[in-house]
Amino acid sequence: MTPRLKGLARTVSNRIIAHSLPAFVQAGISPEAFVRHTGIALDDLIDPQGRIEGVRHRRVVELAASMSVPRGMLELNVTDLFHDYPVLGNLCINARTLRTAIGHYLAYRGLIGEFDFLLCRQSATRIQFEYISEFAPQASFQALANFMSLIALIRAYDQRAQTVFHAEFVGVAPPFASSIAQCFGAPVRFAQSANRLWFDSVALDTPVPQHNAALEPWLQAQAQQELTRIQRLHLFSANVETLIREFLADPANDQSGASLLQQLCQRLNTTRWTLRRQLQQEGTHFRELELKVKTGESRRLLSETALSVAQISEQLGFASQSAFTRFFKARHALPPLSYRQHTQTAGERKLA
Template sequence: MHKTDTRTVANHIARQCAMALEADGHGPDDFYRHTGITRAQLVEPGGRIDAQRHRRMVAYAQQLPLQRGMLDIEPQHWLAHFPEVAQVCFNRPALRDALHQLLQLRGLIGEFDFMLMRENGSRVEIEYLSEFCPQGGAMQALANFKILSLVARAYDDGVPTAFEASFQGKAPWFAPAVSDSFGAPARYGQARNTLVFDARRLDAPYRHFNTLLAPHALEHAQAQLHKLRSAQRFSARVEQAIIDLLATSDGLQADSASLLPALCDGLAMNSWTLRRQLQQEDTSFRALELRAKSRESRRLLRETTLSVAEIGDRLGFSSQSAFTRFFRTQFELPPARYRQEAR
């Protein structure tokens, strides 16, 4: 039986990748076509990118020449999208605790790569492992190492920490800039992606540690991680798949009779298996279809200039009045008024 991969990555990762590729001269339409990611998915607040699209994005980025776009992403700006992670990692009693929390909370960011921390005397080595990068994932490692170095340097006392970065693959043309960002020469053509630094102050007390805020920040981050993993059930993935189909629908394939076979085709399973797995999570295709249409109708009303009739048609309703009745039942107000209040 086919088992759907329910792992996801925050859509901020895809957005940063798209921005980096565009900075390197690759048009956004190329990104959308090669990855299957839509413009709407990139801007959805709190959105996640599913396993299939993440694989396609990595494969697309890997086939392109190494450019500087990823290096130019400011880690401070990147971390601003993940305040739960930042609030914990920049307020721990010591650097060791901060690093462990960063590794534990990375699920809030994505679930397709891994970082392993090892200690060897006064040295710490962090290895980056990428599941979908046959060429080693040097650029992904670079982005992750930049975040990690930012956290570690927050716990410096005087002299900035120097990091010895090693990457698989050939050196890019901007290799000197990489070395400058870590404060020591980076090495290429290595067997592993690693970041090594002196850990003599690993357990030194952090003088800016806020004992009152720290437990609340950690509890909130752990709750968000638990919520995310609970939501990554099969039914959540089916609902998102329906929304994706609706976003590309011309209205003719948005009714239940057309959505179901298209959904099964995208998930590579038959309708019986789909219904059976949804039943095990106490829901149904019809319930998820209605929920998906509720979400997509609100997005279209907020973010587009389509008329109410056009939105109803796009979502597979037989008439504007049918869509209005559906929307009023869901949200206790007509779609036109929702649009007015949302704006």
């Protein structure tokens, strides 16, 4: 069975990859070699609203992990946010306070990409971020890029650049580690257990005089509309449903719940933790989707095929025919054979 990987992927903005291409070229990887390695054509990077799905994005990350961390990441600034993600940039810069701006950034990071996690802990005067990479978790280049974007946003609210940023990374120190420390304002530690960035500020909740209160709700609605558009195009839970349905239709697969989950993670090249977290973000979980698919498939198999109840039970991964009968009756108030007879009778009446 050939996986339909493109439809089963979350996405990232192609702007990330477009900005990375010069670093690949500088490392000796020609544009032609980049296309061969990743499957991303240069035309894919032209559309300013283009998105790259997970399989090809993973190839980019793995290729980047084999290179040295590009020094150009230290040049990221807030104008990059405006240029590549104007909806997100406008919202973040027109916030009432710095804390609100950071909240907007975290809430709408999906406009940039959906293959990593940026966790945040806040107190009255301190904010700490932890960056978790789904692909190449032991590399630090993605964390550095994300932290630089955050710093650019925070410094837009602290134009005197007085904020000192403390950071630690899981990867080895790049040759320009001293420049990172100079940029952050404090020494940076490498080979740590997690990617973390934190800073202290007494001005987190200080109102910004330039804040346009009338404009902010409109900008937030615009960001939500764009994020919803992207998520509907690539809704993860809907694609998981499709893949569960394909697994159940293949008699060669083990249909038990634990095996289905393992097969699903293997097909998506992800971990159970990441799968669970992504589904939680869409308000669902694997077991709920599994039962939903099995309910729909049981109705379809009973009404559209001549398979016996025992065969349907086995195909859907139930431990026994009686377990399947209890499952079906709990959802339809009819045992499977009565449901089949009912649907056949209803079909005959329509033909009469």
